[in-house]
Amino acid sequence: MKGKKTTIHEIAKELNTTASTVSRALNNNPRISEETKKKVFAMAEKLGYEPNTMAASLRKGRSQIIGIIVPYADRIFFSSVIRGIEEEVKKSGYNVIICQSYEKIENEIDDVNALLSAQVAGIIISLSRETSTYEHLKKVIQKNKTLVLFDRTTDALNTSCVAIDDYQGAYSSVSHLIENGYKKIAFFSGNKKVSIFRERFRGYLAALKDHDLPVVDDYIIEVPSDVEQGKLVTEKLMSLAVKPDAIFSSSDFSALGATKWLLQNNYRIPEDIGIVGFGNDPFTQYLEPTISSVDQKGKEMGKTAAQVFLEQVEGRNSIHRKVLLSPELIIRESSTKRSINKMVI
């Protein structure tokens, strides 16, 4: 332990050979004899050799680092995706760099540039809410780096995407409500400029249509994903002449707001009003009543995005894949009139 870092050159010197042989041996090159390999590995071990992946990456022009860009790293959905990605790519010897866009396009652009400068193998990204131009991402593609979008995707780019089937998630939620006897179902939408919310809206409409229920414009409201906003909107909804008897919310938080307002105003859930949220945020399972919600499969989405990424980066597959994961409707107390019997015992 002289403090000096040992390189392949030191190993070579000790073994009276050259760095190229050592490099090849360490990389298990078939042209190197087993005997030499053994010696090299032994000496590497003995000298406490640790590879410098930067040097290798510089030479190879590609690193084993994947850039991830998300709006916020501490939102449960995104942190789950990050976990899923890391877990998956680690197996193949990759590491992940995390960047946050804070929903700002400028940050997203800066992040992309920083990641390219760091010579990442590619980028896995969920677009910021603001993102509507794609030059920064086209640059990624032009540089021949792998690019995978997840959740917040776009069709403007010819690249691989992984998302859940928001349409289906909404469709089955609304169908589930209908099957539980609800007929006047309100819809809390997110910002309809964002594709996922448009899809959820489509699913909502289709479910109504397939069950021969009318579309009531007053029941369709754009609500930010926020508890207080949920309360406000619910108050308005419940002052309509014909009140809805269920709410399907694009967000667990506005669903929570609705729940709180309803309980405070002596509505019973699910008896008077049924509720289904979206996101399956952990809190939904702890509330009283527990709230049904569509699970977005964060970790699974991360794993899938990682797999698609690896497939592409290793050149096994050059055509782009659009993967739609099936969301899972987690049925809890807030939407199941039938289960009342079970609950009361």
Place this chain on the structure above:
Amino acid sequence: MKGKKTTIHEIAKELNTTASTVSRALNNNPRISEETKKKVFAMAEKLGYEPNTMAASLRKGRSQIIGIIVPYADRIFFSSVIRGIEEEVKKSGYNVIICQSYEKIENEIDDVNALLSAQVAGIIISLSRETSTYEHLKKVIQKNKTLVLFDRTTDALNTSCVAIDDYQGAYSSVSHLIENGYKKIAFFSGNKKVSIFRERFRGYLAALKDHDLPVVDDYIIEVPSDVEQGKLVTEKLMSLAVKPDAIFSSSDFSALGATKWLLQNNYRIPEDIGIVGFGNDPFTQYLEPTISSVDQKGKEMGKTAAQVFLEQVEGRNSIHRKVLLSPELIIRESSTKRSINKMVI
């Protein structure tokens, strides 16, 4: 856009100068004239130059990448810390690589090695539950890389640490309960092998002592951070001859378990039993009743860890710092008998 990446050599060639001048100009070296700098920047812009930070790092022997190791990236506390770190170090041009130990020492060791191979500037880590030997971290120090521990720290290493004052968090929680009229306060501890839980225990004991309350051994229980376990333990507690009238839990999840069990068994909270949790997990504010809890200041801890790290990495400060952040007791309904009047209106 010939597809070829432009390097400082291209810029130099265009300008009839050399790469060294370009490099210096781009790095704002004072020995380069303003005139030359202008030309260089203009040409860099024109050619769409983008630096290769890897090459620079290789040459300099140090990168602008910081390794972060946490048990799980999707736990709200850790993801908050990650967010705080990223937010802070980005300002200084650093990026963060995330690794997960999954509470396993082998993974932690592998992660450390991978990060060192990637030539990170240093590592910010929260130890896995299993970690009780520290050779892997000593190696980091030996290699002259900055090392900062947070939350799950150890005294076995001469390095900077950032944590919250768990003692104080527990002390003020228990004091708060006492001030609200509770006298028989049970304590849910985590694994006492882990320093943070020992500290919380110390705080609990000190608060009792300072208020002349007796320590009842039956009230002190080790509980995994888990809803079901919380229920089980509460059931046992409430079957004691002398039942406690409050619970201070080292974990929000076991506090939640306790709450659920108590409500199901017709205890009133906070009238019959007071409850304070630890962690201030988001769900605590959504429950009915809302649960008081000690906020662990994840994002702030991340920011602080980042600042300590930067201070050290820039060599501004070579002595190690031990920072203790003050936790904040968030007082909610579950522990405030006094507020009952307000609630009922």
Place this chain on the structure above:
DNA sequence: CTCAAATGCGCAATCGTTTACACATTTTTA
């Protein structure tokens, strides 16, 4: 027995920057 293929390894260039050192010119100091 001969020649082609296979095997095993060394040479040296390369990836894109940074930086110690050198050198020439200009400015300042005493």
Place this chain on the structure above:
DNA sequence: TAAAAATGTGTAAACGATTGCGCATTTGAG
């Protein structure tokens, strides 16, 4: 006014690995 300091730039050697090419030697086929 000569020496010292400051200014501006070029030369070339790193940083630590990978890899195309080439040269022996060994093996195998015919």
